[in-house]
Amino acid sequence: xxxxxxxxxxxxxxxxxxxxxxxxxxxxxxxxxxxxxxxxxxxxxxxxxxxxxxxxxxxxxxxxxxxxxxxxxxxxxxxxxxxxxxxxxxxxxxxxxxxxxxxxxxxxxxxxxxxxxxxxxxxxxxxxxxxxxxxxxxxxxxxxxxxxxxxxxxxxxxxxxxxxxxxxxxxxxxxxxxxxxxxxxxxxxxxxxxxxxxxxxxxxxxxxxxxxxxxxxxxxxxxxxxxxxxxxxxxxxxxxxxxxxxxxxxxxxxxxxxxxxxxxxxxxxxxxxxxxxxxxxxxxxxxxxxxxxxxxxxxxxxxxxxxxxxxxxxxxxxxxxxxxxxxxxxxxxxxxxxxxxxxxxxxxxxxxxxxxxxxxxxxxxxxxxxxxxxxxxxxxxxxxxxxxxxxxxxxxxxxxxxxxxxxxxxxxxxxxxxxxxxxxxxxxxxxxxxxxxxxxxxxxxxxxxxxxxxxxxxxxxxxxxxxxxxxxxxxxxxxxxxxxxxxxxxxxxxxxxxxxxxxxxxxxxxxxxxxxxxxxxxxxxxxxxxxxxxxxxxxxxxxxxxxxxxxx
Amino acid sequence: xxxxxxxxxxxxxxxxxxxxxxxxxxxxxxxxxxxxxxxxxxxxxxxxxxxxxxxxxxxxxxxxxxxxxxxxxxxxxxxxxxxxxxxxxxxxxxxxxxx
Ligand code: SF4
Numbered sequence: 001x002x003x004x005x006x007x008x009x010x011x012x013x014x015x016x017x018x019x020x021x022x023x024x025x026x027x028x029x030x031x032x033x034x035x036x037x038x039x040x041x042x043x044x045x046x047x048x049x050x051x052x053x054x055x056x057x058x059x060x061x062x063x064x065x066x067x068x069x070x071x072x073x074x075x076x077x078x079x080x081x082x083x084x085x086x087x088x089x090x091x092x093x094x095x096x097x098x099x100x101x102x103x104x105x106x107x108x109x110x111x112x113x114x115x116x117x118x119x120x121x122x123x124x125x126x127x128x129x130x131x132x133x134x135x136x137x138x139x140x141x142x143x144x145x146x147x148x149x150x151x152x153x154x155x156x157x158x159x160x161x162x163x164x165x166x167x168x169x170x171x172x173x174x175x176x177x178x179x180x181x182x183x184x185x186x187x188x189x190x191x192x193x194x195x196x197x198x199x200x201x202x203x204x205x206x207x208x209x210x211x212x213x214x215x216x217x218x219x220x221x222x223x224x225x226x227x228x229x230x231x232x233x234x235x236x237x238x239x240x241x242x243x244x245x246x247x248x249x250x251x252x253x254x255x256x257x258x259x260x261x262x263x264x265x266x267x268x269x270x271x272x273x274x275x276x277x278x279x280x281x282x283x284x285x286x287x288x289x290x291x292x293x294x295x296x297x298x299x300x301x302x303x304x305x306x307x308x309x310x311x312x313x314x315x316x317x318x319x320x321x322x323x324x325x326x327x328x329x330x331x332x333x334x335x336x337x338x339x340x341x342x343x344x345x346x347x348x349x350x351x352x353x354x355x356x357x358x359x360x361x362x363x364x365x366x367x368x369x370x371x372x373x374x375x376x377x378x379x380x381x382x383x384x385x386x387x388x389x390x391x392x393x394x395x396x397x398x399x400x401x402x403x404x405x406x407x408x409x410x411x412x413x414x415x416x417x418x419x420x421x422x423x424x425x426x427x428x429x430x431x432x433x434x435x436x437x438x439x440x441x442x443x444x445x446x447x448x449x450x451x452x453x454x455x456x457x458x459x460x461x462x463x464x465x466x467x468x469x470x471x472x473x474x475x476x477x478x479x480x481x482x483x484x485x486x487x488x489x490x491x492x493x494x495x496x497x498x499x500x501x502x503x504x505x506x507x508x509x510x511x512x513x514x515x516x517x518x519x520x521x522x523x524x525x526x527x528x529x530x531x532x533x534x535x536x537x538x539x540x541x542x543x544x545x546x547x548x549x550x551x552x
Numbered sequence: 553x554x555x556x557x558x559x560x561x562x563x564x565x566x567x568x569x570x571x572x573x574x575x576x577x578x579x580x581x582x583x584x585x586x587x588x589x590x591x592x593x594x595x596x597x598x599x600x601x602x603x604x605x606x607x608x609x610x611x612x613x614x615x616x617x618x619x620x621x622x623x624x625x626x627x628x629x630x631x632x633x634x635x636x637x638x639x640x641x642x643x644x645x646x647x648x649x650x651x
Binding site for chain 1: 561564566602605608625626632636637638643
């Protein structure tokens with residue numbers, strides 16, 4: 001994986017020292033809160049409902065055992081024994097003390113981590129496919145490009161005060177697992193007829209108050225133009241993006257208001273000016289960065305292992321795990337393993353310090369010291385030998401991380417909602433927990449099959465509800481929590497925004513409504529192979545509406 | 553009826569304005585304010601706490617009294633006063649359970 005060079009390390013160290021001094025000045029009264037707030041936000045420190053919250057960047061969701069162990073240590077030493085993995089592949093600590101944060105950032109810097117650009121109107125942590133560098137269907141590992149973008153966007157002087165935050169996602173496989181079409185810039189690696197690498201480029205996707213699917217602006221952007229073209233997009237956005245209204249400030253609104261063709265022309269004109277300049281990406285530089293992401297040397301192994309088969313036959317929970325939590329690896333005899341952070345009835349994305357330590361151990365023992373965080377709030381060990389699965393599974397069982405539910409109805413994305421978030425209009429986690437309990441039976445969820453439920457506690461949509469096959473948005477109505485349901489959303493290569501199915505539900509009735517929807521689907525699907533989303537796309541919303549609200 | 557609440561600067565702890573300008577960690581010890589004069593005076597104290605760098609953020613909230621207990625009107629403030637509803641062993645609710 002990527003290792004800091006001297007510039008990276010010096011920059012992070014300097015930034016940590018600066019922040020320590022800023023905290024000191026704040027506490028000494030030399031800085032007011034108005035002066036200090038933008039500074040702390042630039043370092044990922046928010047004030048939430050109960051306390052401060054520190055958001056730590058995990059660049060493109062990749063980390064190693066040592067880094068995970070440091071996160072465990074921080075949770076244990078400075079927080080309350082747990083952290084929360086987010087839909088942006090980051091981790092949040094919910095209870096840090098302001099006076100401890102300089103020390104926390106120092107500890108993070110020791111393992112090449114930080115909280116820079118996890119907040120504010122800048123280019124945020126670049127997210128990527130969590131199976132990057134391992135997936136069988138991949139064209140190339142997207143992370144070297146994500147890293148190149150990270151270096152380019154880190155304290156980029158022109159783009160530190162954008163009209164609004166800016167998110168970039170990249171996938172290296174035709175099957176998009178990084179939701180690139182709902183990001184400000186979405187990049188999908190592609191190969192042209194000559195076999196060269198480039199990118200399909202989407203601009204203006206996003207969720208929140210005004211959800212939009214990104215528009216394609218390039219079918220094939222050559223690799224060498226990645227930075228110049230990104231810079232051109234950012235310049236056009238920085239120049240024309242609205243600053244008068246924060247709800248209209250994202251690039252999606254600019255695309256919408258300007259029109260795609262005109263904006264494309266603006267981007268191309270800007271690109272033309274700079275394409276031959278310093279931002280042209282030299283092949284050697286790509287290779288240099290790629291070398292950091294060189295895959296571990298994996299021995300080609302048998303794809304079936306007698307012990308694994310025997311265990312599957314005798315242990316239903318293990319069979320579930322194998323059926324749902326493994327992703328095909330490009331090296332025979334290996335898989336990428338999803339460690340579910342969605343125990344039945346648990347809090348989506350939360351991990352205790354002890355669990356983080358165990359994940360670090362497992363990564364070192366069975367996973368070539370590589371860990372990923374997925375935007376679906378799970379943890380991935382990308383390179384595991386199939387024959388090691390029983391031993392790995394046993395440790396996961398012991399630490400309550402062995403749920404075989406990846407991609408199923410209980411693998412719910414939920415934002416922190418009103419249990420933590422100062423902006424929330426309703427809680428999300430309890431709804432997720434109740435759905436998880438309701439469908440937690442292993443046979444039942446396997447029978448329902450792939451179904452992505454995503455829950456947000458307010459219109460900001462951190463829980464990606466717009467792109468849930470079933471989306472749930474928590475709102476407040478007359479002082480009570482109330483939940484709006486959307487159907488038919490999706491965040492893969494065929495992204496779509498879910499449609500509101502009808503009037504909302506109270507916290508007492510929303511889970512019954514979800515069950516009604518699921519039962520309706522089960523009654524209407526042509527076969528087990530037709531997923532909820534497929535069925536919805538085939539038959540439309542009417543039968544679901546009818547089941548929820550009756551006829552007329 | 554109102555109380556003044558906010559977060560402490562140093563550690564972010566949720567607190568309420570109590571008697572004699574002190575900031576208390578439990579809502580049950582908060583001073584309940586009646587009428588605009590009391591509120592204005594309390595807000596003045598709160599603003600001074602911001603200036604003195606005791607507090608990071610202060611605002612008033614509506615409360616009612618039920619069976620002698622002060623209860624915030626809004627769910628948000630009920631959760632702030634107790635802790636995450638999904639982790640009963642954390643936050644102030646853990647303290648009040650044993651107190
Ligand atoms: S969606 Fe709203 S409630 Fe949920 S984390 Fe984002 S801002 Fe907070």
